[in-house]
Amino acid sequence: MSSRATYNVPYDSSERDRRKKAFIRKRKRKRLIVILSMFAVALGLLILIICLTVGLIKKLINDHNEKVTYVDYTGEYKEIWLVDNSHARQGDEGAFYVIEEKVEDENTETVKVNPKAQKYKDIIPGSKGLVIVDAGHGGYDGGAEANGVLEKDLNLEISYKLKDELILRGYTVYLTRPNDEFVGLNARASLANSQDDPVCLISIHQNSLDESEGSASGLEAWTYKREGCVELGDAVAEAVSKKTGAKNRGTRTRTNLVVTSKTTMPAIIFECGYVTDAEEAAKLADDDYQELIVEGIVDGIDAFAGYDR
Ligand SMILES: [Zn+2]
Numbered sequence: 095m096s097s098r099a100t101y102n103v104p105y106d107s108s109e110r111d112r113r114k115k116a117f118i119r120k121r122k123r124k125r126l127i128v129i130l131s132m133f134a135v136a137l138g139l140l141i142l143i144i145c146l147t148v149g150l151i152k153k154l155i156n157d158h159n160e161k162v163t164y165v166d167y168t169g170e171y172k173e174i175w176l177v178d179n180s181h182a183r184q185g186d187e188g189a190f191y192v193i194e195e196k197v198e199d200e201n202t203e204t205v206k207v208n209p210k211a212q213k214y215k216d217i218i219p220g221s222k223g224l225v226i227v228d229a230g231h232g233g234y235d236g237g238a239e240a241n242g243v244l245e246k247d248l249n250l251e252i253s254y255k256l257k258d259e260l261i262l263r264g265y266t267v268y269l270t271r272p273n274d275e276f277v278g279l280n281a282r283a284s285l286a287n288s289q290d291d292p293v294c295l296i297s298i299h300q301n302s303l304d305e306s307e308g309s310a311s312g313l314e315a316w317t318y319k320r321e322g323c324v325e326l327g328d329a330v331a332e333a334v335s336k337k338t339g340a341k342n343r344g345t346r347t348r349t350n351l352v353v354t355s356k357t358t359m360p361a362i363i364f365e366c367g368y369v370t371d372a373e374e375a376a377k378l379a380d381d382d383y384q385e386l387i388v389e390g391i392v393d394g395i396d397a398f399a400g401y402d403r
Pocket residue numbers: 230231237238245299300
């Protein structure tokens with residue numbers, strides 16, 4: 095009976111109102127939370143869309159808005175669109191870059207630039223004249239071979255790096271041997287002599303000694319006694335020795351070296367080091383050491399040609 099008594103308690107209308115109001119408040123709060131959540135999601139989406147659009151526009155500008163020029167190994171200027179300008183020089187359209195990597199598809203040619211381009215951004219491209227780079231040996235003529243390195247390969251690697259360094263520093267470049275092929279000595283001389291008013295010719299070689307001759311290391315220049323040649327040899331040998339720390343064995347002259355005696359511009363054969371010396375051979379094959387060699391060679395050419403750097 096007691097429970098029924100509870101059941102039969104007279105109905106309290108204020109309690110019913112209170113519950114109803116509480117229910118309505120709760121429902122309103124729920125609606126508000128739903129609306130706010132939807133608004134937050136919409137705002138998030140809007141921000142995401144804006145970011146994506148800005149990013150896309152930026153990428154399009156970076157990818158396609160900058161036209162640059164580079165010089166290929168034959169000295170020909172070419173215009174291309176720059177893709178990765180993270181290292182690019184800020185400047186005018188048509189600014190100059192040395193390519194590090196080239197990507198081609200059917201419509202466009204795109205490049206990544208050499209980070210060093212920034213360092214020499216004030217030098218006017220091609221303003222210092224033409225340098226002929228002659229990579230010694232090639233094809234079936236391997237040159238010296240010792241301590242796991244083959245001269246013709248080192249000569250080509252160093253010549254490519256020298257080409258890039260020269261272009262960065264305001265020269266144009268002609269390569270007498272642009273790949274692993276045999277080019278005769280007389281052909282090299284006449285290819286060089288057919289170029290228009292070159293500053294000089296640098297023939298890249300590596301030295302070697304027969305076992306019976308003992309051991310040696312260090313760099314040297316070989317040339318022919320005519321105007322500018324010994325001066326060029328001295329300037330380059332000194333600058334490379336300063337960069338690399340290698341012993342400077344000086345400039346020597348000989349009459350029977352075709353590339354220096356049959357050419358008409360200042361010309362040297364530059365022996366970067368001895369492949370028969372195990373320690374020096376390892377250095378000569380090292381990318382960073384090769385960079386030091388070519389920086390030194392261009393320092394020497396700059397000094398010879400009267401550019402202070
Ligand atoms: Zn050689």
